[in-house]
Amino acid sequence: MRVRRCGSVMLEPRERLEFDLSALAAGGSGLVRVLEWVALAPHVAGEIILTPQESTVLGGLSPSTWIELDELARAHPRAVLDALAGKWLLVAEDSEAARRDQKLRDTHWRTPSAVMHYASRWTDVDTEDLQHDFAEMIGGRxxxxxxxPAPAVRERVPAAQRLRLPPKGxxxxxxxxxxxxxxxxxxxxxxxxxxxxxxxxxxxxxxxxxxxxxxxxxxxxxxxxxxxxxxxxxxxxxxxxxxxxxxxxxxxxxxxxxxxxxxxxxxxxxxxxxxxxxxxxxxxxxxxxxxxxxxxxxxxxxxxxxxxxxxxxxxxxxxxxxxxxxxxxxxxxxxxxxxxxxxxxxxxxxxxxxxxxxxxxxxxxxxxHRAEVRNEAEFDPLNSVWAAESPGPR
Ligand SMILES: Cc1cc2nc3c(=O)[nH]c(=O)nc-3n(C[C@H](O)[C@H](O)[C@H](O)COP(=O)(O)O)c2cc1C
Missing domain, CATH: 3.40.109.10 (NADH Oxidase)
Structure with a gap:
């Protein structure tokens, strides 16, 4: 079976907090910091957690040359190669992973742009809960x-130095x-x-x-x-x-x-x-x-x-x-x-x-068509649409 590394992948060293009962029993907060490598590969849906060894091996694989897996296994641990293949980062010829990888290559994406696009897609996200939590946290304040916030306007010179433009007409x-x-x-x-x-x-x-x-x-x-x-x-x-x-x-x-x-x-x-x-x-x-x-x-x-x-x-x-x-x-x-x-x-x-x-x-x-009544917030300080002031921007 011939394999090669996928065409586009970026690695993020990430720290996240995890709850650990034994850390709590030991008298701490129960939160422990976990350091890990996350692979972001646009042809794969979702993030891929790698071991440090997998990250190192990944960096030693060619994305351009197909090579027999057995031959590759003479230079890298077979178990690590199998794990990378299972995660679609090492792709086998004629596999679904290879087909998707090839399609991405043929589209001529720049890798950081592809990572940004594919890593920011959502499914089934419900912002109602998030908005509710945010509103509670903020409590109207x-x-x-x-x-x-940063000022609404950036001023680069004192007012006296500004060159006023003709009336707006x-x-x-x-x-x-x-x-x-x-x-x-x-x-x-x-x-x-x-x-x-x-x-x-x-x-x-x-x-x-x-x-x-x-x-x-x-x-x-x-x-x-x-x-x-x-x-x-x-x-x-x-x-x-x-x-x-x-x-x-x-x-x-x-x-x-x-x-x-x-x-x-x-x-x-x-x-x-x-x-x-x-x-x-x-x-x-x-x-x-x-x-x-x-x-x-x-x-x-x-x-x-x-x-x-x-x-x-x-x-x-x-x-x-x-x-x-x-x-x-x-x-x-x-x-x-x-x-x-x-x-x-x-x-x-x-x-x-x-x-x-x-x-x-x-x-x-x-x-x-706009409704007659403003139940939801709209930002209309000019009163262009709504006569009276009511809720502002979301
Ligand atoms: C890139 C972009 C994203 C926006 N996303 C949202 C959104 O998720 N929900 C929403 O209600 N309004 C959204 N808006 C509308 C803004 O909230 C709105 O433009 C802003 O409050 C100013 O109000 P105005 O457009 O009436 O001047 C978005 C506007 C832009 C330009």
Missing amino acids: LIDRLGP DASPLDALLDGRVTCRNFDRMRKLSLDSFSAVLYRTYGARKVDETTLGIPLLKKGVPAAGALHATEAYLIAQHVEGVAPGLYHYHPVEHALEPMRRLDAAAIPALIKRLTAAQDYFADAHVVVIPTSRFLRNFWKYRNHAKAYRALILDVGHLSQVQYLAATELGLGAFVTAVINEIDIEREFGLDPLEEGPLAVCGFG
Whole structure:
């Protein structure tokens, strides 16, 4: 059997606290510090604990040359090699571990970026409990407990040295939009979203305004948002509910045809719970008429930016641009919008049948009709949306 080391892996020396009854019996707190090596390998789901000996042997294995395991065992203890193979860090030819490892190699990830992406995906995380614990810990006294934050504004020179700019001038339509953009956490589930509004927000945010075949000799999309390398590597997957003429369900948006690609019909009653689960229990998004999941297609970007230190960062920036345009497109139509980075990526991948080695959700956005009553906190100090002051930002 021929083996080689996986292509991407990073080791973290970690210290964690563990409860030990004998340490308690000996008169201490019962907490002992455990030092360990944690391997972060993007082709494996989850963290892998290594012994010091396994870490050392791992460092002596080639990721590029296939070698017979028996031959390798002449240089390293067989039991350690077997343990590394069991943990998928040493991969056997034609195995599932090798297939996943190869797919990751073929995607041209830079290793630290891949580790960051795959180590930060969640499944089944429920932030309701975390928020509750945090609120209890803080007890309404955020600043007492945490101390003051870094200042809101960094001032580099004394006030007298500042070069004041001309008056801001008359408010433009863009100013009105920017003032009215308030993250929405109160949606009106009783009011349907018109197909025209739905279509307009999708087109303005994700739609292609032109397909250009001449610049690079391959089809390039021109959109209202910038995108790294003009590659527009972000796909829009949707959950629709309460939209006129659109059956409740999961969809993919086709940016050139400006069309929905139905993926799965859903029972309307089940959708709020699904949105809540995918947004790690943020139930204030559950009634959003449309949830859009911007999902990066890694190979589309890394085809050009191979093993590039900035490539993953660029994908994240692309999603930021999309999110802001979606906010503004919704605001212009009198709708509310949101973005959240607190999401259960693995559950999203499962729901939409996405291969995480090919594409990954980086955020969840949404839009729809705002409710008449503000039950959940929204940050509107300009009173652009809400007349009276009430709960502030989350
Ligand atoms: C990257 C990013 C992540 C965010 N994540 C969340 C989130 O998890 N939950 C939430 O309710 N709002 C989230 N927000 C919205 C912010 O809380 C919001 O922008 C902020 O409170 C300021 O309010 P405004 O957008 O109304 O100006 C996020 C915003 C950004 C840009």
